[in-house]
Amino acid sequence: xSTPAWxxxxxxxxxxxxxxxxxxxxxxxxxxxxxxxxxxxxxxAIVRGRELVAAVGYPEDSAALADLESAAxxxxxxxxxxPGMGMCPAKAVPLEHPPGAMxxxxxxxxxxxxxxxxxxxxxxxxxxxxxxxxxxxxxxxxAARESVERLASEQAALRRVATLVARLASPTTVFATVxxxxxxxxxxxxxxxxxxxxxxxxxxxxxxxxxxxxxQIGESVSLGGHNAVTRVFETGCPTRIEYLSEDSNPATTKxxxxxxxxxxxxxxxxxxxxxxxxxxxxxxxxALPADTEAxxxxxxxxxxxxxxxxxxxxxxxxxxxxxxxxxxEERGRVVRDLHDGAQQxxxxxxxxxxxxxxxxxxxxxxxxxxxxxxxxxxxxxxxxLRELVHxxxxxxxxxxxxxxxxxxxxxxMSLPVSVDVTDERFPAGIESTAYFVVxxxxxNVTKHAHATSAEVTASVEDAVLRVEIVDDxxxxxxxxxxSGLSGLEDRVSALEGSFIVESPPGQGTRVRxxxxxxxxx
Amino acid sequence: xPPFRWFAVGSADASVPDPGTQATAQSLLYDNxxxxxxxxxxxxxxxxxxxxxxxxxxxxxxxxxxxAGEIAANGPxxxxxxxxxLGGDGFAIDTALATEASDxxxxxxxxxxxxxxxxxxxxxxxxxLLTDGLAGDQREILRGAxxxxxxxxxxxxxxxxDDLHMTETHQFFDDLVLTNSVVGAGIASSGPxxxxxxHGWRRVGEPMLVTHSGGNRVYTLDDRPALDLxxxxxxxxxxxxxxxxxxxxxxxxxxxxxxxxxGEEQVRFIGGADFDDRSLxxxxxxxxxxxxxxxxxxxxxxxxxxxAACADSLAALEGHSPLGLLAFDCIARRSVLxxxxxxxxxxxxxxxxxxxxxxxxxxxxxxxxTKGMGGFHNQTLVVLALA
Numbered sequence: 001x002s003t004p005a006w007x008x009x010x011x012x013x014x015x016x017x018x019x020x021x022x023x024x025x026x027x028x029x030x031x032x033x034x035x036x037x038x039x040x041x042x043x044x045a046i047v048r049g050r051e052l053v054a055a056v057g058y059p060e061d062s063a064a065l066a067d068l069e070s071a072a073x074x075x076x077x078x079x080x081x082x083p084g085m086g087m088c089p090a091k092a093v094p095l096e097h098p099p100g101a102m103x104x105x106x107x108x109x110x111x112x113x114x115x116x117x118x119x120x121x122x123x124x125x126x127x128x129x130x131x132x133x134x135x136x137x138x139x140x141x142x143a144a145r146e147s148v149e150r151l152a153s154e155q156a157a158l159r160r161v162a163t164l165v166a167r168l169a170s171p172t173t174v175f176a177t178v179x180x181x182x183x184x185x186x187x188x189x190x191x192x193x194x195x196x197x198x199x200x201x202x203x204x205x206x207x208x209x210x211x212x213x214x215x216q217i218g219e220s221v222s223l224g225g226h227n228a229v230t231r232v233f234e235t236g237c238p239t240r241i242e243y244l245s246e247d248s249n250p251a252t253t254k255x256x257x258x259x260x261x262x263x264x265x266x267x268x269x270x271x272x273x274x275x276x277x278x279x280x281x282x283x284x285x286x287a288l289p290a291d292t293e294a295x296x297x298x299x300x301x302x303x304x305x306x307x308x309x310x311x312x313x314x315x316x317x318x319x320x321x322x323x324x325x326x327x328x329e330e331r332g333r334v335v336r337d338l339h340d341g342a343q344q345x346x347x348x349x350x351x352x353x354x355x356x357x358x359x360x361x362x363x364x365x366x367x368x369x370x371x372x373x374x375x376x377x378x379x380x381x382x383x384x385l386r387e388l389v390h391x392x393x394x395x396x397x398x399x400x401x402x403x404x405x406x407x408x409x410x411x412x413m414s415l416p417v418s419v420d421v422t423d424e425r426f427p428a429g430i431e432s433t434a435y436f437v438v439x440x441x442x443x444n445v446t447k448h449a450h451a452t453s454a455e456v457t458a459s460v461e462d463a464v465l466r467v468e469i470v471d472d473x474x475x476x477x478x479x480x481x482x483s484g485l486s487g488l489e490d491r492v493s494a495l496e497g498s499f500i501v502e503s504p505p506g507q508g509t510r511v512r513x514x515x516x517x518x519x520x521x
Numbered sequence: 522x523p524p525f526r527w528f529a530v531g532s533a534d535a536s537v538p539d540p541g542t543q544a545t546a547q548s549l550l551y552d553n554x555x556x557x558x559x560x561x562x563x564x565x566x567x568x569x570x571x572x573x574x575x576x577x578x579x580x581x582x583x584x585x586x587x588x589a590g591e592i593a594a595n596g597p598x599x600x601x602x603x604x605x606x607l608g609g610d611g612f613a614i615d616t617a618l619a620t621e622a623s624d625x626x627x628x629x630x631x632x633x634x635x636x637x638x639x640x641x642x643x644x645x646x647x648x649x650l651l652t653d654g655l656a657g658d659q660r661e662i663l664r665g666a667x668x669x670x671x672x673x674x675x676x677x678x679x680x681x682x683d684d685l686h687m688t689e690t691h692q693f694f695d696d697l698v699l700t701n702s703v704v705g706a707g708i709a710s711s712g713p714x715x716x717x718x719x720h721g722w723r724r725v726g727e728p729m730l731v732t733h734s735g736g737n738r739v740y741t742l743d744d745r746p747a748l749d750l751x752x753x754x755x756x757x758x759x760x761x762x763x764x765x766x767x768x769x770x771x772x773x774x775x776x777x778x779x780x781x782x783x784g785e786e787q788v789r790f791i792g793g794a795d796f797d798d799r800s801l802x803x804x805x806x807x808x809x810x811x812x813x814x815x816x817x818x819x820x821x822x823x824x825x826x827x828x829a830a831c832a833d834s835l836a837a838l839e840g841h842s843p844l845g846l847l848a849f850d851c852i853a854r855r856s857v858l859x860x861x862x863x864x865x866x867x868x869x870x871x872x873x874x875x876x877x878x879x880x881x882x883x884x885x886x887x888x889x890x891t892k893g894m895g896g897f898h899n900q901t902l903v904v905l906a907l908a
Contacts, residue, residue, distance in 0.1 A: 009780055012810030033664060033894065040893035042672035056894060059671040083673030108672075108892060 007120045010038040014124050024135040028054035031103070031128040038124070039117060041107035042082045043090075046128075047072045048101035057106075058083060072102035080106045091118060093125045097133035154295075157181035158302055165306045172217070175206025178278075178303050183208040185299065186292060188280040190215075190260065193268070193307075194229055195276040199476070199504065202229055202251075202276070225249025228265030232277040238266040238293035259283040266297040270308040345381035349374045397435050401425045405435045406456055409442060415451065417442065421458040426465065430515050433491050434458060434467045437499075440488055441469035441511040449473025449509060465515040470508065477503035485511070524642075524711045526611030527551045528845035528907050530878040532593035535565050535600040541573030544604040549578065554608040556616070556706055558649075558847070559585030559693055560592075560882035561602035563683045567691055567698045570602060575696055581606075582616040584704040585693035586651040589682030589852040590863075590883035594871060597855070597863045597883070599684070605847065605880035607907070611711040613638040618694040619703045623656040629703045630665025637674055637707030646674050647714050647905070649706045649847075653690050654680025654885035655792075656701050658737050658806045659897045666705075667894055674707075675891045677716050677905045679849035679884035680804065687769055687792055690885070712844075715837025715906040718889040720788050721826025721854075722900055724778050724814035726754060734809040737792075739777075739801045742813070746799030751775075751791075754815050765793030765802070773856035776900045777807065778816040788816055790853060790886060790899035804886045805897050816900070820862045823854050827866045827902050831873040834906035841908035843874040848881030849903040855883050866902075874906070 014034040021027035032044040032054045043057030047068045055063045064081045071078035071090045082088040089112035095101040103125045105113070113121065161181060164174050175193050183191035192215070193206035200223045207215035223230045226247045231239040242262040243252055255263065260281040268276045278300045282288050352374035359367035397405030403421040410417045425431070438456055445454050451473030458467045477485075485501060492499040492513050503509040531547025533540035545557070557578055561570060567587070574583065591603045607614060617636035619629035630650075637648050648670060652662055659680060666676060681690035692702040708714070729750065733740040739747040748768075752758050755775055772791035779787040793802045807813060835843060848870060855863050871879055889903040890896025 006780055009810070009812045013808035016809045036894040040895070042893060044894075056667060057672045059673065060669050062671075083671045084675075085672065 007116055010120060011123050011127070014038060015127050018127055018131045021131065021135060024132050024139050025054070027128070027131045027135045029056075031124070031131070032056050035103065035105050035121065035124055038120070039105055039107060039113065041105050042085065042088075043080060043104075043106040045104045046095065046101055047104060048098050053098065053101060068104055071104050071106075078104075080104065082106055082108050089113075091121060093118075093122050095125050095132070096129040097136070103128060150295075153185055154299060154302075157185055157299070158306075161303055161306050165309050171205070171307075171311050174306065176208070176217075177206075178307065179206040180208040182278060182280060182296070182299060183210060186280050186288075186295060188288070189283045190258070190281040192279050192281075193276060194221075194279070196223075196233055196274060198502075200224070200233075202233075205276070221251050221254060222249075223251060225252040227252040227255060228263040228279045229277050232265045232267050232279075233274070236267050236269075236274055238264070238297045240264045240288070240293060255281055261285070262288065264288050264292045264296055266293065266300045268300045268304050268307060270304050275304070275307070343381075345377045349377035349381065352377060394435075397431060402431050402434050402458060405431070406438050406458070409435075409439050410456070413442060413446060415446065415454060417445075417454045417456060419456050421456060422460060424460060426517065429495060430465060430517065433495055433497075434465060434513065434515060436491065437467055437488050437511065437513045438469055440485065441509075444477060444485070444509070444511075445469070445471045445473065448477065451508070460517065463517050465517055467513045467515070469511045472508045474505070475503045475507050475509055476505045477501060477509045488513070524611035525551075525553075525609040526607070526710065526712055526844060526907075527609045528605065528607055528878060530593055530603060530605045530845065530880040532591070532595065532598070532601055532603045532880075534598070535562060535602070539573055540565065540602050541570040541604075542577055544602045545574045545577040548604045548606045550606075551608055553610065554578065554581045554606050555612045555614040556607045556708070557581050557583040557585070558605045558607075558706070558880065559583060559602065560588050560880065561585070562591065562600045563587040563686070563691065564600050565602060567693075571693055571696060571698055574604060578606075580695075582614065582706070583693060583695050584616055584649070584651055584706050586679075586681035586704070586882070587683055587691045588882035589685055589885065590855060592848050592850065592867060592879065592881035592883070594879045596867045603880050603882070605845070605878070607708065611643070613640050613643050613709040615707045616694065617705045617707070618697075618699075619705075620699060620701065622653060622662070622701050622703050626657050626659075626661035627665035627668075630662035630667075631669045632665075633662075633703040633705035634666035634669040634707075636705050637670060638709040640709050643709035643711050645710045645712065645714050647708050647710075647716070648674055648676045648678075649708065649905070650676060650678035650703060650888050651692055651705075652678070652680050652703045652886075652888070653692060653701050654682070654804050655687065655690055659886050659888075660805050660895070662703055663888065663890065663896045664894075667890070667896075672894075675714075675716055676888055676896050677847075677849070677890075677903060678888035679882065679903070680886035680888075682852060682883060682885045685766065685769065685852065687766055710907070712908040713838045713841055714908070715834040715904075716889050716891050717830035717833030717835075717837075717904040717906070718887075718891070718898060718901060719826035719830040719833070720818075720851075720898065720901040721822040721824075722776065722778065722788055722816040722818040723822065725817050726815055728780075728812040728814050729754075731807055731809050731811050731813055734807050737803050737806060738795070739803060739807050739813075740798065747801045748794045748796075748799040751801060751815075768794040768801075770856070772801075773853040774817070776816045776853060777803070778814045779807065780812055780814075787895070788898065788900040789813070790851065792885070804899060818854075818857050818900070820858050823857050824862070824866055824869065827869055828873070830902045830904045831870055831906075834904040835873060838906055838908040843877040844907045845878040845880070846870060846874055847905040847907070848879060849884050849887045849889075849905075850881060851887055851898075851900045851902070852883040852885065853900045854902065870904070 017034045018030045021030045036044040045055035045068050046053040067080045071092050078090045079087040080090045085108040088106045088108050090106035091113045092102045092104040179191045189210050191208045194202040195205050204219050243256045263281045265277050265279040356367050356370035396408040403423045406421050449471045451471035454471040456469050489499040497515040500512045529548045529550040531544040533543040591598045591601045593603045615636040617633045619632035622629035683690045692699050692704050694704045729742040732744045742750045777789040790804045887898040887901045887903040
């Protein structure tokens with residue numbers, strides 16, 4: 001083949017190869033490969049300053065950048081190392097794009113490129129520049145479009161979640177929807193939400209699988225081991241892990257047994273505290289994209305409010321039910337106590353008085369004893385009524401305030417309890433709520449804590465009444481069930497206060513109520 | 522005393538009981554085998570065959586493939602198995618496997634290339650690749666391997682065959698019988714290795730412009746349906762070809778040639794055709810915009826090329842006597858030579874290295890990269906000489 005024909009053919013083939021590249025980086029690689037193949041050369045590279053844009057001929061990740069830079073810098077008779085061949089003549093020509101880049105080719109053998117080959121190389125450089133520039137523009141446009149599309153997808157997902165919350169959907173539905181939206185947005189195999197419950201436990205509250213398999217929602221799992229939920233709990237930060245085959249912790253085996261190979265997790269913070277975590281899991285060999293942590297964290301940050309609202313709605317409804325139920329039960333107790341106690345004594349008093357009247361009419365000597373009996377029944381009824389009133393609201397609290405009420409409770413306890421309570425008076429609702437928090441907490445100390453001592457403090461700080469009861473018992477107190485604390489939480493929440501129970505196993509219990517004081521600003 | 526190296530070959534016909542056992546037993550002449558290379562006919566029961574071989578050889582790394590014919594010292598064969606073994610402290614060998622190659626040919630080549638040992642005491646290195654030639658553009662596989670190894674490690678090998686059915690080829694890796702795969706053996710040796718590459722074809726007539734091609738398919742030549750122009754150049758427009766296999770058989774002796782810088786054409790094997798869109802299917806890319814020629818060869822040119830390839834490979838041994846030769850011989854050359862011609866070819870190979878065992882197979886494509894970046898060939902004989 002004549003030289004011009006060969007040149008034309010090589011340029012045509014080169015243009016075909018380079019122009020079919022889909023990205024700027026692919027065009028650069030196609031260019032260096034095309035140059036090497038056309039010139040039967042071992043090494044070809046595009047270098048821009050200290051940046052190696054593309055290269056062939058060197059083993060993976062070991063291009064001779066310094067020598068290529070030197071050749072690109074315009075050495076008079078440039079040479080570069082060709083692996084297996086030693087230093088060989090090279091030729092460098094400038095590219096118009098990227099600005100400052102050079103296209104370099106090196107071939108084994110004593111001779112460099114011929115004049116015809118140099119001409120061809122310059123033609124290839126021009127074609128490379130044009131293609132890379134065009135692909136850069138397309139890359140930028142593609143990146144911008146993908147960014148907009150991603151943002152639109154995320155906004156649509158958030159809108160769907162927000163709509164559910166606005167329609168007062170149950171937390172179960174909201175959590176399931178959030179998990180599904182996460183899974184689809186990030187194109188993963190599984191996605192899940194969990195809530196940290198204290199005592200290093202979590203509850204799975206929402207889940208989604210790309211294969212549609214049912215997941216165990218509501219399951220409680222202990223934290224620990226090498227997994228995303230534990231790492232997020234420990235650090236409060238987004239994390240990425242690969243599951244280890246030798247890790248037998250329940251949280252890890254649960255993910256690994258369903259085919260999970262790696263995961264990314266991000267914290268869900270609600271009202272400034274770590275509420276739970278969102279986790280996405282992949283089964284495939286490819287790593288999750290590098291931006292998964294950031295995208296997951298952004299999304300959970302935005303849905304945290306929705307999650308909090310969904311839970312608040314549900315909790316509010318449940319609280320209302322509990323309050324109504326508690327009120328009904330209290331009414332029932334009062335009715336029973338009145339019927340069984342004071343009313344019985346009053347009935348006896350009435351019957352006795354009637355008998356006394358009859359005795360007086362008939363001048364029977366028993367009239368005096370009958371009157372004594374009637375008086376006794378009446379006094380017993382009065383006592384029953386007094387104790388009933390005390391159970392509803394003790395007199396010490398009504399007359400002496402919170403400190404007096406607390407001291408009255410403590411005085412009936414055999415356990416040593418230190419008291420440091422302000423003697424300030426507060427509105428009745430706040431005093432009674434604070435009193436019942438102390439009373440119920442000390443009841444739990446007596447019944448369940450196995451404590452040797454306790455401490456009650458109450459003080460005002462920044463317009464908040466802070467009531468705290470601490471014991472040195474066995475801990476592990478739960479807010480629901482036999483402890484009776486859920487009713488207190490409702491009472492405190494009704495005053496827009498905060499109710500916190502900290503009861504780690506073996507480390508005692510701390511019950512804290514924070515009640516806002518009106519008109520203190 | 523230099524480290525000991527050895528190379529041995531065993532073969533057995535499919536008609537004998539336990540051909541794998543017999544061929545392997547013949548080849549395990551010394552201790553410390555490092556690599557088994559198995560070439561066999563598609564007509565054998567492949568999984569039991571591999572089990573037989575492994576039962577004799579144990580856990581020695583194994584690579585291999587099915588063929589369009591086998592080559593051993595006793596000549597070319599069909600329906601047989603040839604087992605060659607490299608062994609001794611003078612070799613360090615590692616193997617690699619890439620499956621689902623057609624999903625990403627470049628990645629498959631890269632994965633199969635990550636097995637070449639780096640030993641200061643064993644400075645001569647080569648990567649041997651056995652590929653599924655029906656999986657796609659073989660040049661992409663070599664580009665992937667080149668991206669890992671660079672120019673410092675030559676490559677040699679061939680594309681598996683299936684007795685010209687052009688349906689499905691198989692590759693072997695240890696206990697596995699696979700398809701759509703690339704298997705690699707990285708060989709580091711204390712002694713020199715030589716590679717020879719020749720084809721013996723020549724161009725005929727005027728060039729044709731590749732006006733539309735994509736992947737491995739040539740759609741139009743000179744703006745005309747490629748199959749139609751091809752048959753016209755062969756002066757066979759009145760011949761109705763029945764199917765792709767018929768096209769492949771015809772094309773064995775009439776490949777295409779791509780122009781090279783050094784004037785010698787790079788041959789392209791035509792594997793079939795699409796009778797609907799009248800395109801030609803090749804085993805590697807034919808670049809759009811390039812020029813191609815019809816190629817022809819005869820027995821003498823092909824045999825001369827075989828002599829030259831042998832001579833080139835032996836010359837690279839720096840005066841060392843060869844331990845043996847591995848030959849990757851295109852099936853198309855067999856069609857030109859005929860049955861008697863291929864016996865002559867193998868005799869000439871054996872004669873060039875008296876006493877050295879020979880093994881090889883008839884391929885759907887050959888791999889040999891010693892200079893430059895390109896390394897995929899068709900209608901070519903590639904010889905690897907070991908010393």
